[in-house]
Amino acid sequence: MSKKVRVRFAPSPTGPLHIGGVRTALYNYLFAKKYGGDFILRIEDTDQNRLVQGTENYIIETLKWIGIEPNEGVGFGDGQFAPYRQSDRKDSYRQYAEQLLNAGFAYYAFDTETDLEQLKATHPNFKYDANTREQGKNSLTLSKEEVAQRLANNEHYVIRIKLPLDEDVKFHDEIRGHVTVNTSQMDDKVLLKSDGMPTYHLANVCDDYVMQISHVIRGEEWLPSAPLHVLLYRYLDWENSMPKFAHLPLLLKPDGNGKLSKRDGDRLGFPVFPLEWTDPISNEISSGYKQKGYLPESVLNMLAFLGWNPGTEQEIFSKEELIVAFSIEHIHKAGAKFDFEKAKWFNAEYIKKLSNEALASLVKETVTTKFGNQDDVYLTKALGLVKERFVFLNDVELFGYLFQPTEKYDVTILSKINNIKENFNVDAFADFLLQQTNTDLIAIETSLKEFATNNNIKVGDMMKFLRVSLVGELSGPTIPELIQLFGSEETNKRVKNCFSQL
């Protein structure tokens, strides 16, 4: 009996999608997949003045990167309800506005910008509504002839909804329960703008109806206009097929006030965009999760947990597991501050779960650029030694010593191993290292210790010296692992070079 689940993600291409938007898309996706439904991408580009070049494509690329591809929509193939870009559907909205006009639920308004400014100036808290519309120039106050004349003259006009003076509008929100708003708190919103484009309210309602959307899952910023949408469904006689509403808690700035916004860019010390974005006008670059070295699976998992939880203590979820576990009942009501530390933790966890081969293929390009060509087998083995040190994929840059010897050692670090110089026969040690052909980790360690004892060197001092020689720092993987990786010849070279600088 209940209709097929069809949800949509409906961003406007007025800037790059930020992570809050991605989360909204994700929740829609999870909900659709859970119930075997459809997930649709609709581009809401009804404001022609705010369009930003390239953002439509950015949205598409983001959804692809993070792995939540719509089954219908702009960039993802047409379903039976194409087109999915509202500017391409422009002509379809007028008929609905006229339907409302004919039914007495809407009217023409000819007020100019100046007219409205004047009304606002003379009436404190002015809003265009049942109490004030008689002061405007509209088809309710003007004579029939004058309205016809103005329309015939192609005068600019908008079509506004005609709201009742005092009526409770009630609806059920899947997250917040019952919500009631009185029409006295609302205003006669413009439905069709003077450029012939619909506003969000009209376009959104019409498209959701036409595209047979079953659930509207969107940000909480839409909650105040939901009653208006309910009224539109009613006045268009679509109330029986009205979708269910779920208004998501907002993502808040971690540092203080307000919802996270596109303008936050890199100001907060972490990216707010999934992909790097270059502003087409200012050329300003904002960093993206992808370029920072986040795995899409990690971002997906992290975002899912911002405002939702599975009700269990499991935190690491694959996309498939999320689909199974997801439910609207477990969406939190309050806004969530973005937790950058947790995002890092998720990413480190996901990198640790990667096989060495998978990690190698993900960082190969960076390694090649930074440190030159590497043999695949060597690269894989080397990464295995440092995998648990990664937070971001880009951290591979910190492990250059795996691919290139240190030419010039840091003097402060050298000063910490300087004491080995006295009565240390570096040539004997280097020769000894060169003779090591055993690749067994324990055997390497044992023979190193033997050398130290036989030559009256403290094991600790020798290990420190070796470490600095091989790594260039006082921390890193175990010595035997490094020797095993580098081989005796390379080990020998590094040791000699390091000692020469002591």
Next chain:
RNA sequence: GGCCCGUUCGUCUAGGGGUUAGGACAGGAGAUUUUCAUUCUUCAAACACGGGUUCGAUUCCCGUACGGGCUACCA
């Protein structure tokens, strides 16, 4: 200002009329690792406040405070 929504450790959250209020991140301590990281153990840390209702409220109701959203021919 008006209206709407919200409020559990620093952060993300579980829970819900009677609980030692649970977990995770971050932080502290310790163990392992002759280093560091990992891993493990462990510690500290919360029901915004005031009134009801009730035998009992953090949980239900009402107020207050605080936070957020909306208040455009923007979405």
